[in-house]
Amino acid sequence: MVEELGKKKSEQYWPNVAGAQKVYGAYTIHCTAVDSSDKRIVHTSLRVEENGKEVCSLKHYQWIDWPDRSVPHSLLAVFRLLRFSRNSRFTTVVHCSAGIGRTGAFVAIEMILQRSVSSDSVKMVNVVKQLRGMRASAVQTDMQYVYLAMSIVNYCKEVGIMKSSFFEAFNRFKESYESLAQKRLAEEEAKMRGMANDMEIMERHIEEITKELERWDTQLEKYEARKEENIEKLYEEPLPADCADGIPQVRTTRILTNQCLAMYHGSKELVRVKQENEQLETRAEELHKEVQEVDEITQE
Known part of the structure; x- marks a missing residue:
């Protein structure tokens, strides 16, 4: 992995x-x-x-060393990889994690270089638009888009095709780019760590709720068993001596009434427990969805 x-x-x-x-x-x-x-x-x-x-x-x-949703530390490594690819007579497959950010930037640089050979003017935005027409969201972040420009102009300087009159502007651009790249990388790493911490907290919540659900399930089983026992006792209770012709007198009525009340209150408690159980299950499902959403975000 x-x-x-x-x-x-x-x-x-x-x-x-x-x-x-x-x-x-x-x-x-x-x-x-x-x-x-x-x-x-x-x-x-x-x-x-x-x-x-x-x-x-x-x-x-x-x-x-190219971080997800960010830019690489080296401006020349991409050209070494492209050289390896060009030296092969077979198809090259490129992938990263989601296949849009780093992969998109890598492919976009090759497209820009190829077009610059056959054209005097290449608009980077048009290249990215065309690439996104083939792969949605290619070149995922604004920083990766800036990286395209930085890597191309840096390559032009390294191979000696940049005019010396552009050197000063290039150096300012490179300095600003490196400062921004470091800032964005730190922000992205902090965000990733925060998401990891959030996921740990959610997982602990889910574990606690799962234990609570198990506890309530046990309580429900006890109430169900008690309810069945009360029903059995009600039907098995022999008629008292003061019951004439099957019609209970005052004492018998009181006994039966007390049994019915006990069953009634037990049923109310059972309903309450079931409602709480349903609420816990609903909350557990919500937390599971939140964990999945965080997981999907961090994998992008």
Whole structure:
């Protein structure tokens, strides 16, 4: 399982230790090598077999320091990954957690670069609009949109195609970008930690309510049993001696009345307990929904 800030983001669907393997039905994925020399990108070589017969080899690249809903610490790592992809003659599959933020930004940069080769003018907003037409919400946050611009102009400077007259403006832009990126990253991490704490609190509430429900269920069982006992006693009670021709006299009437009153009050208590039980169940369902909503938000 791949986690970020203690939150599950992806299944560990590939073996990430040399010599390890994972089996999916008829397919077995073997890890043949792991290269961690790049501090940002882990390169894993994989071999895929179907029913024991090799069908293909794969290269898996994992970018390990690009936070969810944020921007990467490096402005050049994306171009190293793109170079790996261009050197392959096979289709490249890109994914992150939700498949819109980091994935969208990565693909958008490649689209901008490809268009800049064939056009003198490229509007970044049009590229993102087109990308979102194919993948809704691609380039998820405003900070990721700024990252597109920053990475492209930084690349232009690094490869020497930026005019020197733009250097001063570029440096100001880069300084502002880095300051904003650090601020947003801190905010996002605090938000994620807050959500994690909220989930822990909700889970404790659910546990407490579950215990309370169990306690009330036990009480209900006792009341039901007591009710049945009272009914049985009522019918099994022999007629008193002062009952003439099956018509109870005053004392007999008092006995039966007391029994009926006991049953009546017991029934009222049973109704009250059932109502409280229903309220607890409703609250438990609400808390479960809240936990699911928080979980969905944190996985985006």
